[in-house]
Amino acid sequence: xxxMEPAIVAxxxxxxxxxxxxWRGLPTAAAGxxxxxxxxxxxxGHGYTLNIIMQAATYAIGVAGLVVVLGYCGQISLAQAGxxxxxxxxxxxLTVHAGVPFLIGTVAAVIVCGIFGLLxxxxxxRLGGHYLAMVTISFxxxxxxxxxxxxxxxxxxxxxxxxxxxxxxxxxxxxxxxxLVLLVGAVLFTWRLKLSRLGxxxxxxxxxxxxxxxxxIDVFQIKVVAFGISxxxxxxGGALFAGAFSYVSxxxxxxxxxxxxxxxxxxxGVQSPFGALLGxxxxxxLPEWLRFLREAYLAIYGAAVILIMIFLPEGLWGWAAKRLxxxxxxxxxxxxxxxxxxxxxxxxxxxxxxxxxxAKHFGGLKALDGISFNVRRGSVHALIGPNxxxxxxxxxxxxxxxRATSGAVxxxxxxxxxxxxxxxxKRGMTRTYQNxxxxxxxxxxxxxxxxxxxxxxxVRDPAAVVxxxxxxxxxxxxxxxxxxPVGSLPYGHQRYVEIARALAGSPDLLLxxxxxxxxxxxxxxxxxxxxxxxxxxxxxxxxxxxxxKLIEAVADHITVLNFGRCIADGTPREVLxxxxxxxxxxxxxxxx
Amino acid sequence: xxxxxIGGLHARYNAGEVLHGLDVTVEEGEIVALLGxxxxxxxxxxRSISGLxxxxxxxxxxxxxxxxxxxxxxxxxxxxxxxxxxxRVFPGLTVRENILLGxxxxxxxxxxxxxxxxxxxxxxxxxxRRLIDALGWTLSGGQLQMVAVARGLMARPRLLLxxxxxxxxxxxxxQQVFRIIADIRARGTTVLxxxxxxxxxxxxxxxxxxxxxxxxxxxxxxxVLWNDPxxxxxxLGGLAVVDT
Numbered sequence: 132x133x134x135m136e137p138a139i140v141a142x143x144x145x146x147x148x149x150x151x152x153x154w155r156g157l158p159t160a161a162a163g164x165x166x167x168x169x170x171x172x173x174x175x176g177h178g179y180t181l182n183i184i185m186q187a188a189t190y191a192i193g194v195a196g197l198v199v200v201l202g203y204c205g206q207i208s209l210a211q212a213g214x215x216x217x218x219x220x221x222x223x224x225l226t227v228h229a230g231v232p233f234l235i236g237t238v239a240a241v242i243v244c245g246i247f248g249l250l251x252x253x254x255x256x257r258l259g260g261h262y263l264a265m266v267t268i269s270f271x272x273x274x275x276x277x278x279x280x281x282x283x284x285x286x287x288x289x290x291x292x293x294x295x296x297x298x299x300x301x302x303x304x305x306x307x308x309x310x311l312v313l314l315v316g317a318v319l320f321t322w323r324l325k326l327s328r329l330g331x332x333x334x335x336x337x338x339x340x341x342x343x344x345x346x347x348i349d350v351f352q353i354k355v356v357a358f359g360i361s362x363x364x365x366x367x368g369g370a371l372f373a374g375a376f377s378y379v380s381x382x383x384x385x386x387x388x389x390x391x392x393x394x395x396x397x398x399x400g401v402q403s404p405f406g407a408l409l410g411x412x413x414x415x416x417l418p419e420w421l422r423f424l425r426e427a428y429l430a431i432y433g434a435a436v437i438l439i440m441i442f443l444p445e446g447l448w449g450w451a452a453k454r455l456x457x458x459x460x461x462x463x464x465x466x467x468x469x470x471x472x473x474x475x476x477x478x479x480x481x482x483x484x485x486x487x488x489x490a491k492h493f494g495g496l497k498a499l500d501g502i503s504f505n506v507r508r509g510s511v512h513a514l515i516g517p518n519x520x521x522x523x524x525x526x527x528x529x530x531x532x533x534r535a536t537s538g539a540v541x542x543x544x545x546x547x548x549x550x551x552x553x554x555x556x557k558r559g560m561t562r563t564y565q566n567x568x569x570x571x572x573x574x575x576x577x578x579x580x581x582x583x584x585x586x587x588x589x590v591r592d593p594a595a596v597v598x599x600x601x602x603x604x605x606x607x608x609x610x611x612x613x614x615x616p617v618g619s620l621p622y623g624h625q626r627y628v629e630i631a632r633a634l635a636g637s638p639d640l641l642l643x644x645x646x647x648x649x650x651x652x653x654x655x656x657x658x659x660x661x662x663x664x665x666x667x668x669x670x671x672x673x674x675x676x677x678x679x680k681l682i683e684a685v686a687d688h689i690t691v692l693n694f695g696r697c698i699a700d701g702t703p704r705e706v707l708x709x710x711x712x713x714x715x716x717x718x719x720x721x722x723x
Numbered sequence: 724x725x726x727x728x729i730g731g732l733h734a735r736y737n738a739g740e741v742l743h744g745l746d747v748t749v750e751e752g753e754i755v756a757l758l759g760x761x762x763x764x765x766x767x768x769x770r771s772i773s774g775l776x777x778x779x780x781x782x783x784x785x786x787x788x789x790x791x792x793x794x795x796x797x798x799x800x801x802x803x804x805x806x807x808x809x810x811r812v813f814p815g816l817t818v819r820e821n822i823l824l825g826x827x828x829x830x831x832x833x834x835x836x837x838x839x840x841x842x843x844x845x846x847x848x849x850x851x852r853r854l855i856d857a858l859g860w861t862l863s864g865g866q867l868q869m870v871a872v873a874r875g876l877m878a879r880p881r882l883l884l885x886x887x888x889x890x891x892x893x894x895x896x897x898q899q900v901f902r903i904i905a906d907i908r909a910r911g912t913t914v915l916x917x918x919x920x921x922x923x924x925x926x927x928x929x930x931x932x933x934x935x936x937x938x939x940x941x942x943x944x945x946x947v948l949w950n951d952p953x954x955x956x957x958x959l960g961g962l963a964v965v966d967t
Binding site: 493515516517518519520522523524565566619620621622623624645648649650651652653654677679715716717718719 | 736737758759760761762766808850854861862863864865866868869887890891892893894895896897898899919920921922956958
């Protein structure tokens with residue numbers, strides 16, 4: 132594991148995930164376009180069936196937007212029909228009242244929706260979960276009220292009619308073709324987005340906001356962007372909807388429709404735009420098929436939706452995809468060795484971290500009560516102490532998750548002030564967690580790729596990111612599990628994934644919170660070996676640990692906390708024989 | 724008759740089979756340890772016993788009666804209590820409420836007996852006394868672990884399944900936890916223990932099984948395992964025999 136054979140795999144061969152290169156999507160794109168053209172040619176050129184297909188096609192673009200914001204980023208939005216409405220009205224007003232060409236109307240619809248989407252996304256700064264859902268509902272309701280009551284602009288309850296289709300595409304076949312081709316585009320875009328750096332960041336935010344922040348992801352920015360993209364897809368769907376029916380009115384874009392769109396996304400599978408496609412067409416076409424049931428049809432339709440949700444919780448596509456795809460093969464052969472030092476290594480100052488009078492009070496509880504010590508560059512510094520003595524709180528303050536009550540933290544001589552976690556990570560600090568925080572919806576490799584994509588770590592090319600992540604996995608001995616879902620790994624190995632994620636970002640300072648918890652004695656020896664190798668590479672490590680054998684084996688310096696204060700600070704020999712440390716923490720002296 | 728008899732146990736998750744025909748017995752009054760690397764199947768064995776897994780075949784008998792396929796609730800009522808790894812303390816309840824929940828299988832317990840039991844837990848974990856009214860989410864990781872162990876002990880089971888009780892605890896508290904394990908056995912509870920701290924586990928266990936990728940590699944008394952060079956190298960960190 133530690134010795135690298137000379138044969139090094141070229142980055143192009145590291146095709147363990149399909150995302151490494153955009154052109155891998157081309158065959159799917161070509162197939163999609165062929166299907167789109169075929170459907171448009173075979174479908175009737177006018178009448179009820181055409182309308183049904185048009186509605187499904189334009190809705191599906193909007194539902195793909197829900198996949199981005201809800202499926203990828205984990206933010207609930209109950210206003211997607213509202214965005215379709217904004218898009219449709221912008222198209223209607225511009226083409227009918229201002230005589231603007233259809234194409235420009237469409238672009239304007241997308242842009243206006245994007246702006247409204249960003250505004251809604253800003254609400255996620257302070258709100259999450261149920262509260263954010265409430266805000267999106269309010270937004271949706273206000274939109275419907277504006278459409279109904281701003282008669283001068285929207286035509287009120289009568290809506291806007293006579294919306295033209297683009298020149299040359301007035302015919303039913305041709306316009307349906309346009310809608311379907313753009314639908315294929317929207318689906319492909321959403322699919323590729325999931326495999327991109329941005330898409331991974333969204334999924335990280337969905338799975339664990341705290342860990343996403345300390346991986347260098349600006350959580351708030353990612354949420355706003357997700358809302359923006361989602362709204363733009365809604366706007367595109369709405370602009371096409373307006374042309375399809377040449378008429379828009381407020382009752383087409385109500386809260387009820389937003390619920391229908393949410394159901395479409397969940398029914399099809401909210402993790403994938405293919406699910407959005409499947410869910411939308413199912414929910415638009417299913418009621419038509421069930422019409423022969425007359426009065427009972429709505430009840431049967433409702434029951435069918437409930438049954439699918441219960442028995443296929445990952446949606447139709449989620450269920451199918453599990454059976455269609457086997458996991459990607461893991462690359463064999465050796466990899467480039469992990470270059471552990473980042474570009475910023477060799478910084479000035481002999482201390483990687485300086486802590487001055489740091490305090491953190493929770494109400495009356497003084498979790499940290501004036502802590503001062505330095506971590507020398509290139510050393511392994513251990514932080515020990517009884518349970519509840521403030522060790523993890525200390526790490527959380529250092530990494531920006533908690534704001535210090537008073538005191539100062541300097542990373543490589545740079546004051547951290549009140550910088551948020553992702554800014555600190557950008558400046559070279561990465562960490563692991565005591566109660567493991569991995570991104571559960573992602574594979575082992577994707578988890579570590581997010582680490583490699585740390586801002587400040589100059590790895591941009593997707594193949595280089597994959598290669599670096601695999602090297603980090605190699606370093607902890609988990610490369611062969613790269614394509615497994617991270618949740619399927621045993622507890623101890625998930626810890627190694629976290630360590631690999633932290634290492635892949637080439638940090639200057641690595642913070643480890645109880646890395647040996649859950650490892651057996653032999654695995655602990657491997658860990659101690661790994662920490663020594665990291666130290667050999669010049670990495671600075673601050674480690675919290677209760678395993679004294681491990682601490683003795685790797686630590687250059689130990690600081691002991693008790694009740695939020697430093698009770699000892701020095702070399703392992705001095706500290707582990709300190710009477711106060713034995714009384715408060717060790718119970719019995721550590722055997723030499 | 725063994726208190727717990729497991730024969731030919733197979734368990735599978737989506738990713739594939741993880742236990743390939745396991746045979747484990749636990750006699751009344753014993754402390755038995757399961758050791759092995761991460762991913763060997765130790766936690767899966769405990770989860771199979773307490774009815775948390777669906778895809779299992781083989782024999783699991785408790786006091787001579789099959790419990791395979793029974794609901795987790797029925798298995799708790801039969802007298803098996805499971806303290807899982809990973810703490811799972813209710814964040815919105817106080818330490819007192821969390822610990823008392825552990826006695827919820829004994830609903831006919833009088834308030835006085837319950838309070839006596841709670842008091843007993845606080846003598847085991849004096850650190851929890853000052854935190855008794857603190858909410859779960861305000862505790863540190865190690866404190867949560869103490870609450871989880873205390874909660875599991877409240878059930879006073881016939882058989883206690885313990886998954887890594889020493890995880891994340893300070894050395895002083897680890898020593899305390901193993902004293903408690905010896906103590907509850909002395910009071911008549913049989914213990915099946917999964918533990919990474921092999922030194923401590925073998926110091927209290929009567930027998931141990933070493934698992935490797937879903938099979939029993941070797942089993943026996945602690946001194947036999949300590950002296951088995953293969954086991955020492957693979958699972959016990961290759962340490963010299965410690966005076967236990």
